[in-house]
Amino acid sequence: MLGWDDLYPLPVPPSWVPGAAVGILSLHFVQKLLFPYFWADLRYLLKVMTYGLRMEMYRLQGRVVTVLDKFVKLAEKQPHKPFLIYEGTVHTYRDVDRRSNRIAQVFLQHEALKKGDTVALLMGNEPDFIHVWFGLAKLGCVVAFLNFNVRFRSLLHCVSSCEPKILVVGAGRVYSSFLHPKLLMFIGNVVYRYFIYRFSLRNALMHYFDFITGLPKAAVISHLQILKGAAGLWAFGATSEDIIYITLPLYHSAASLLGIGGCIELGATCVLKKKFSASQFWSDCRKYNVTVIQYIGELCRYLCNQPAKEGEKNHKVRLAVGNGVRNDVWREFLDRFGAVKICEFYGATEGNICFMNHTGKIGSVGRTNFFYKLFFPFDLIKYDFQKDEPIRNKHGWCEKVKKGEAGLLISKVNAKNPFFGYAGNKRHTEKKLLCEVFKKGDLYFNTGDLMVQDHDNFLYFWDRIGDTFRWKGENVATTEVSDVIAMLDFIQEANVYGVSVPDHEGKAGMASLILKHNASLDLEQMYKQVVTYLPSYACPLFLRIQEKMEMTGTFKQQKFRLVDEGFNPSAITDPLYFLDNSKKAYILLTKELHEMILSGKMKL
Structure with missing residues (x-):
């Protein structure tokens, strides 16, 4: 009797099928072994190319598409969707659109602002920051975001650098020392103070101010750069359904471009906080169902330093986007607060290079490969720390470092990766450019950052060169601090630098001082200053009091040995002092106090 298999025999696979299956499995094994990040790199590269093609299409069509254009379309498409949530109040896309329209009309009627005029904005985190920003943008104005922490000469320098027609000052931030009080207008809780004189106009699209070296500089930001920054959250996997929590100051590009701009790019909702609060952070996230947070390294450390509580993983946050988090804090953050994907990135406001850690590799700021360097050419070159300049060989060319070695990050400047420079200061713009690096006629942007590339092509931030360091998430210019201290009549010379403090991101400021002949140190006056x-x-x-200032061979203040020696009174014979904020005074730095600082008992 015939069986089923006799009547309907199973098809015999061709002889090549088993071999093909073995080949595919072998290729998969080889890929996992030799190219473990292949698919992650491919997905990320496709995202970058997709966005790049979209930008190229806009260019070919002769269209100038801005973040504001996208916002206006969203206000029509989803008018009732929450755009901003601030202190429990919901501002829909339509609300923000209409409010910004009214503010634009006020500026148009009372000051006759026109396209191309520059307006400086000095405000904290509040909805009216965005209303004023968008309202001015609708008039075609250039908006310069000012850091509201800077004061006196630095603030005057910021204002004069961007040459604004009007300065907009938030409520409670009136600087009567240089503003004429004659003209005052109140719109909501925003105070507008107008200069009684006018400045000439500039063609920059947008400025962001930050401490780099010397006095703050105004970085010119194009609409293309804003769009690229706004795509960051999308590139990391955020969607229109996400709720983004922003506690960073809006004058920083991280909060304004990546945060607000990213929210618009997605059509998502943003929860805006007036000021970061470590104790309220996770309760806010739970209250508003936050799914994406922005961070800097200090923010993560503050959260990890909070007393442990039950239910710390009870939240909906799935992505954390930012930069500057240390490896140990990174690991502790994940252990304490759950499976949050840390999306570290690297980029400067005015720069033309950006890295994104799309794989989640702990400690890395991003990853590169052949295709990435094809679109965004960069290199790490050897640097002379004593001369404070790149090393050039006998032929005059710079040399690349080997993998695993720290080198200065430079990025090629070309039509697709331009550098727009700084407003009102040609010298500062030129100082950020390196000419004839590897061959005649080439041009590179000098990031001022030292980085390391490992053998798996992951990139790690190493340090910052020159007269600047980071503390509390802000750039500190050593020359700016030195100038302020040198104004005191008992100071002959001040050498300012940053020193490492255990369990703290960045470097804490330290000033080595030389007193004038027959003068004594006035700590009370120093604190007030x-x-x-x-x-x-x-x-x-x-503070460190020295008898003489050491100089380099090129007559610059010697910092390297001082940085290495730090602030240990057991190893330094010079008198040392510490800024005790609780006592509002500089006090003698004793061995006991030094131990309290190292152990974390003394808050910095």
């Missing part, structure tokens, strides 16, 4: 004229993050935490 720095807190009056400097932002809190720029005030030196440590």
